[in-house]
Amino acid sequence: MCIEMQGEIIAIGNELTSGRIIKTTSGFAAHHLFEAGYDIYAMHTIGDTPALIGEALKRALGRVDFVLVTGGLGPTDDDMTTTAVSKALDLPTMPNLDLLYQIRKHLETTAGPVISPLEKLAWLPEGAEALNPDAKMAGFQLIHDKKPIFFLPGVPHQMRTLLTEQVLPRLATWYKDQELSSLQRIYKTFGKTETEINQIVAALPLHENVEIGYYPVFPDVHLSLIVRNNGSKNGKKIFAESCATVEESLGAAIYGKDRESMAFIVGNLLQKNGKKLSLAESCTGGLISHHVTSVPGSSGWFLGGVVSYANKIKTDFLGVEESLLQKYGAVSAEVAAAMASGMREKSNADISLSVTGIAGPGGGTNEKPVGTVFIGIGTANAIQTHHFLFSGSRYEIQHLTAQTALNRIRQELINNI
Amino acid sequence: MCIEMQGEIIAIGNELTSGRIIKTTSGFAAHHLFEAGYDIYAMHTIGDTPALIGEALKRALGRVDFVLVTGGLGPTDDDMTTTAVSKALDLPTMPNLDLLYQIRKHLETTAGPVISPLEKLAWLPEGAEALNPDAKMAGFQLIHDKKPIFFLPGVPHQMRTLLTEQVLPRLATWYKDQELSSLQRIYKTFGKTETEINQIVAALPLHENVEIGYYPVFPDVHLSLIVRNNGSKNGKKIFAESCATVEESLGAAIYGKDRESMAFIVGNLLQKNGKKLSLAESCTGGLISHHVTSVPGSSGWFLGGVVSYANKIKTDFLGVEESLLQKYGAVSAEVAAAMASGMREKSNADISLSVTGIAGPGGGTNEKPVGTVFIGIGTANAIQTHHFLFSGSRYEIQHLTAQTALNRIRQELINNI
Numbered sequence: 001m002c003i004e005m006q007g008e009i010i011a012i013g014n015e016l017t018s019g020r021i022i023k024t025t026s027g028f029a030a031h032h033l034f035e036a037g038y039d040i041y042a043m044h045t046i047g048d049t050p051a052l053i054g055e056a057l058k059r060a061l062g063r064v065d066f067v068l069v070t071g072g073l074g075p076t077d078d079d080m081t082t083t084a085v086s087k088a089l090d091l092p093t094m095p096n097l098d099l100l101y102q103i104r105k106h107l108e109t110t111a112g113p114v115i116s117p118l119e120k121l122a123w124l125p126e127g128a129e130a131l132n133p134d135a136k137m138a139g140f141q142l143i144h145d146k147k148p149i150f151f152l153p154g155v156p157h158q159m160r161t162l163l164t165e166q167v168l169p170r171l172a173t174w175y176k177d178q179e180l181s182s183l184q185r186i187y188k189t190f191g192k193t194e195t196e197i198n199q200i201v202a203a204l205p206l207h208e209n210v211e212i213g214y215y216p217v218f219p220d221v222h223l224s225l226i227v228r229n230n231g232s233k234n235g236k237k238i239f240a241e242s243c244a245t246v247e248e249s250l251g252a253a254i255y256g257k258d259r260e261s262m263a264f265i266v267g268n269l270l271q272k273n274g275k276k277l278s279l280a281e282s283c284t285g286g287l288i289s290h291h292v293t294s295v296p297g298s299s300g301w302f303l304g305g306v307v308s309y310a311n312k313i314k315t316d317f318l319g320v321e322e323s324l325l326q327k328y329g330a331v332s333a334e335v336a337a338a339m340a341s342g343m344r345e346k347s348n349a350d351i352s353l354s355v356t357g358i359a360g361p362g363g364g365t366n367e368k369p370v371g372t373v374f375i376g377i378g379t380a381n382a383i384q385t386h387h388f389l390f391s392g393s394r395y396e397i398q399h400l401t402a403q404t405a406l407n408r409i410r411q412e413l414i415n416n417i
Numbered sequence: 418m419c420i421e422m423q424g425e426i427i428a429i430g431n432e433l434t435s436g437r438i439i440k441t442t443s444g445f446a447a448h449h450l451f452e453a454g455y456d457i458y459a460m461h462t463i464g465d466t467p468a469l470i471g472e473a474l475k476r477a478l479g480r481v482d483f484v485l486v487t488g489g490l491g492p493t494d495d496d497m498t499t500t501a502v503s504k505a506l507d508l509p510t511m512p513n514l515d516l517l518y519q520i521r522k523h524l525e526t527t528a529g530p531v532i533s534p535l536e537k538l539a540w541l542p543e544g545a546e547a548l549n550p551d552a553k554m555a556g557f558q559l560i561h562d563k564k565p566i567f568f569l570p571g572v573p574h575q576m577r578t579l580l581t582e583q584v585l586p587r588l589a590t591w592y593k594d595q596e597l598s599s600l601q602r603i604y605k606t607f608g609k610t611e612t613e614i615n616q617i618v619a620a621l622p623l624h625e626n627v628e629i630g631y632y633p634v635f636p637d638v639h640l641s642l643i644v645r646n647n648g649s650k651n652g653k654k655i656f657a658e659s660c661a662t663v664e665e666s667l668g669a670a671i672y673g674k675d676r677e678s679m680a681f682i683v684g685n686l687l688q689k690n691g692k693k694l695s696l697a698e699s700c701t702g703g704l705i706s707h708h709v710t711s712v713p714g715s716s717g718w719f720l721g722g723v724v725s726y727a728n729k730i731k732t733d734f735l736g737v738e739e740s741l742l743q744k745y746g747a748v749s750a751e752v753a754a755a756m757a758s759g760m761r762e763k764s765n766a767d768i769s770l771s772v773t774g775i776a777g778p779g780g781g782t783n784e785k786p787v788g789t790v791f792i793g794i795g796t797a798n799a800i801q802t803h804h805f806l807f808s809g810s811r812y813e814i815q816h817l818t819a820q821t822a823l824n825r826i827r828q829e830l831i832n833n834i
């Protein structure tokens with residue numbers, strides 16, 4: 001039998017409630033806790049106000065099994081989580097001597113001042129256990145009313161490290177008698193609307209224990225499939241069967257699953273077929289290259305690219321003839337084709353992708369309005385071009401174009417190999 | 418006299434509490450509401466569970482002046498905000514005939530099915546007013562206990578449009594007797610730690626009404642300066658004086674303010690001096706080009722770039738001699754210099770920036786570990802190279818390198834013009 005353990009996440013910082021910083025750490029924590037089988041009851045974001053911090057913590061302790069608090073642990077004057085917690089739970093703040101020693105040792109080696117604001121990090125509520133005894137980042141654990149509370153820094157990479165290396169193992173030990181888990185799969189689709197995906201999937205004969213969610217994540221639509229409490233073999237079977245049914249119904253609209261990006265999928269297909277890619281970008285200005293080179297190991301299948309913003313770069317680096325530019329304009333099927341073939345020949349690639357268009361906000365005409373985009377794909381056998389009219393902001397047009405272009409290469413690789 | 422009006426934001430969606438989607442719309446809303454002079458008491462994220470939605474809404478109505486609810490308004494089966502609100506506030510759900518007409522009209526023109534799941538969007542709690550009567554997106558307003566509640570879609574660009582075009586003007590009318598506003602400035606700094614910035618600014622003789630916050634926003638540190646309730650002239654004077662004091666104390670560590678990106682600042686400096694830039698990127702793989710071309714109008718000062726991932730692209734597109742690559746390796750000061758000067762000559766740019774390094778996770782050696790980066794800057798007068806050893810993930814090394822490289826160009830333009 002499975003009992004669901006519930007947690008709450010409290011993110012602290014005036015920079016968050018004033019919208020100055022867009023919080024992403026709570027989402028990261030929720031994702032990892034959910035995958036480990038815990039249920040997130042709620043996530044809260046509040047300012048650096050001691051009374052509010054105390055109230056939110058006490059309310060959470062009254063209704064869930066564990067609490068994760070992030071932010072407000074730093075050395076600066078506006079960080080007040082530790083003080084607030086000490087007051088709310090009526091615990092004196094005391095120096096942790098090991099931490100103090102480490103901080104002073106660290107300061108010695110970097111020639112900092114003798115009394116540093118960093119020493120503030122060594123003062124913790126009574127009973128707290130430091131999560132990182134080498135003092136390179138803040139973070140501690142408190143047990144209150146037999147419930148664990150974890151305090152992590154708001155700095156994203158520190159918070160992520162401590163969550164995965166400290167919080168998750170500690171929670172697992174704490175709840176070792178419970179068998180918890182959810183099976184979840186995310187399908188990433190591109191090219192169909194949320195409503196279209198919903199209509200296809202709602203018509204499928206899925207088991208009643210399967211939860212389906214639809215999420216537009218620009219420029220994609222993601223579908224989430226969850227089977228909870230799969231302690232029994234039955235859960236795993238239902239999960240596998242439901243996944244197969246959904247995959248069959250959506251077919252090529254699904255480009256990847258879970259954390260796979262479009263560029264990762266394209267790279268896998270290239271690698272598997274021993275093909276090399278090069279790029280010639282105009283209106284996307286390096287965005288496609290950036291997507292591609294964000295994939296570790298992309299040097300195995302990506303040669304490089306040219307960002308040909310000025311016409312002179314198109315002629316001198318890609319060999320596009322000036323007469324083409326004059327006759328058809330830089331944003332045209334003819335120039336997209338010349339960019340793709342020029343790049344392919346000069347880079348010795350198997351496949352070259354080219355993009356030319358008008359991302360806006362300026363530069364549009366009646367004949368070629370903002371959002372006009374031509375995509376070219378050159379291989380040894382053929383050069384194809386595709387014409388699109390996208391709408392949206394500069395950001396949206398650039399990102400839609402990049403995803404559309406990578407998806408075309410994906411289709412090319414799937415169909416012609 | 419100013420009274421502070423407080424609001425609460427409730428974001429709804431299982432995709433949020435499972436961490437499947439990282440919420441950015443709440444931060445956007447908080448930012449705009451804060452700038453308009455409202456105080457955000459708290460932001461909550463909860464799942465698509467009617468009981469929780471009702472509870473959170475009722476608690477918020479009990480303690481703040483207005484509530485913004487986002488998400489769960491869509492046509493799919495898992496969207497249940499409207500039903501939950503009707504139940505919590507004891508209001509029947511009724512069809513809004515105008516919306517229904519618009520939806521049916523829209524479906525006719527796109528040849529959709531006669532009874533569409535989209536019609537769900539026309540059913541609203543009694544007394545609700547649609548925020549967008551042409552039915553192109555969901556969203557409505559309710560007045561409860563003389564407090565406005567706004568329901569917006571979770572889709573970021575729809576939410577943003579309705580927030581700025583509907584919610585803010587409606588709130589301003591609602592509270593027209595109150596004079597509200599905060600003056601806030603964000604200073605973006607690069608190259609100093611949060612502690613260093615804190616120590617400099619804490620020593621300044623600032624007025625007691627000035628609130629300072631420090632926020633590490635990788636790879637920058639941002640400083641926020643706020644003067645609240647500045648209805649009087651005095652507030653504006655304090656704000657201007659404090660800004661001047663902070664600017665003087667931090668000097669060139671500040672690269673920009675409020676929404677200015679590093680690339681935007683670099684572009685302004687180039688434009689002002691009539692100079693053109695080109696790029697030769699290896700380990701950053703197009704990221705710098707992407708930053709640069711995200712700035713509208715960048716074609717006025719940016720010519721283009723080469724992403725020279727493979728060595729052959731370095732020789733064939735940038736004219737880097739093969740003997741240099743063999744003698745010093747692709748990641749070396751010599752190759753960085755050759756990339757910058759080759760790109761500058763071939764593109765006819767005034768300034769060329771080159772980057773070569775090892776972003777990891779693979780590819781490091783004892784001599785050149787992951788994080789080794791060389792940056793080259795070529796002008797008509799000189800070629801300089803800089804050597805760095807960054808630490809972190811592939812993502813962090815790429816982003817640190819890009820920001821460092823753009824900052825070097827900024828310094829070059831400030832110092833030598």
